[in-house]
Amino acid sequence: MKPISRRSFLERSGTGMAAAAAIPALEVPTFQSQPQPAEERGREVHLKVNGKDHRVKVEDHWTLVEVLRDHLGLTGTRVGCDRGECGACTVLLDGKSLYACSYLAVWADGKEISTVEGLAEGDQLDPLQEAFIEHDGPQCGFCTSGQLMSAKALLNQNPNPTEEEARQALAGNICRCSNFNRYLEAVLATSGKGSSRG
């Protein structure tokens, strides 16, 4: 008999990552019979995203990733599991990485947020982005923005990580294409530690 893990149990019984990721696409949109005008709901929060100030009206139960994607149009940050289990939604809040799917937008009021859109300056890619391309990090690319933000958080605090430190820093980002080693190589190459595959 195949051993059961927490993950395979959840998959079989119908939640888990794969199923959870598929649900939003199938969901039929529901409309309130009398939609309230947006201005009457929620409260205004001040988010400084990639250096730019935004004042957004949010409802208390909206997650940070919902606001970034659906209200500020910053769709580089992805939603995979929506449960803190995959890392696709990783952004930096006051310099520290977190899962934007598992954090309320109201809790981010007054904070500085960095998303993948803030990495490049115009056409000038961030060295991490260059290295990700160089080392063929992205395959399907779904996890890439999360991987970049975890790597960014690491290098901001520790510009010369050991391989073990880099592994630990990326441990919260799953790549379904399983390209973990290439991402790791790219991060180490950026920090000047790894061998560039030129």
Place this chain on the structure above:
Amino acid sequence: MKSFTNVNPENRQEVVSLLKKVIEEGKTASLAGGGSDLLGMIKDDLVAPDVVVNLKDLEGLQKIEPHSQGVRIGGLVTLQELSQHPLILSQYTVLAEAAGTVATPQIRNVGTVAGNICQRPWCWYFRQGFPCFKHGGDRCYSVVGQNQLHAIFGGGPSFIVHPSDTAPALMALEARFRIAGPDGERVVPASEFFVLPREEVSRENILGPDEVLVEIELPPARQNVKSTYVKIMDREAWTHAVLSVAAVLEIDQGVCRKARIVLGAVAPIPWHLPHVERMLVGQRITADLAGDAGRAAVSRAQPLAKNGYKIPLTEALVRRTLISLAG
């Protein structure tokens, strides 16, 4: 996610009066530290609070403060801070190591120590919303179901295991928990904070719905103490323990003067092993004695159909941990 109102109290008195008010109005409230557990529970309709009480702005509870009677750790200190704090790393190593093994950097950056201690069970039936004891139902589905990760000690009528990594470490360090409630504050030893399902099946600790865990107090660091947290997982990162051990030994001139050993993920509460500690005190910890201690650690285990593997695993983990700490 179901909607709710978020409130941001600024001090502990405000939290307590908020909770009281919400309850009096016949509504429900949930406390949020980092929210890494709570928001998932709300999304999965396992709890449906009317009010979420965000503790992140509470005055003075974000600090680790040494003082003459030990160290005070605010309940809102994050696992990341705990795992990297120089004093915790050097004097209370078991706690820094335990905090450092939790989940991933992203969760440790937001997850608080109080939230880690008070997280709800991760039993797969509970998390899927089966109407089990923990949801007010009348059975534990693991008894005749998939019980690979369930309790080998202290089970019944529910067989959940306590999921926290920091809780066994804090119990091994003889920490005390400061709780704020409507009648003021009380301080209880970690060993009296957690409750077995046979005493109280619907919750894992003594906190009432109008109480909040505000601080953790560690006793003064002692000389000649070595401690460690060893966690076994079914993969290398990002998951709760299949089994863990928190061990604190005071060894003077080769002789063990004091020992505290607490197992994680084997029982509905962190599982303290006083009978094993008594075998060690006054002795030199040799490989033979560590072997005896490992066997004694599991002598009272009562496995379910599919978790018997935890017995030899526990035995070996206790033996090896003692040898490596004493060596």
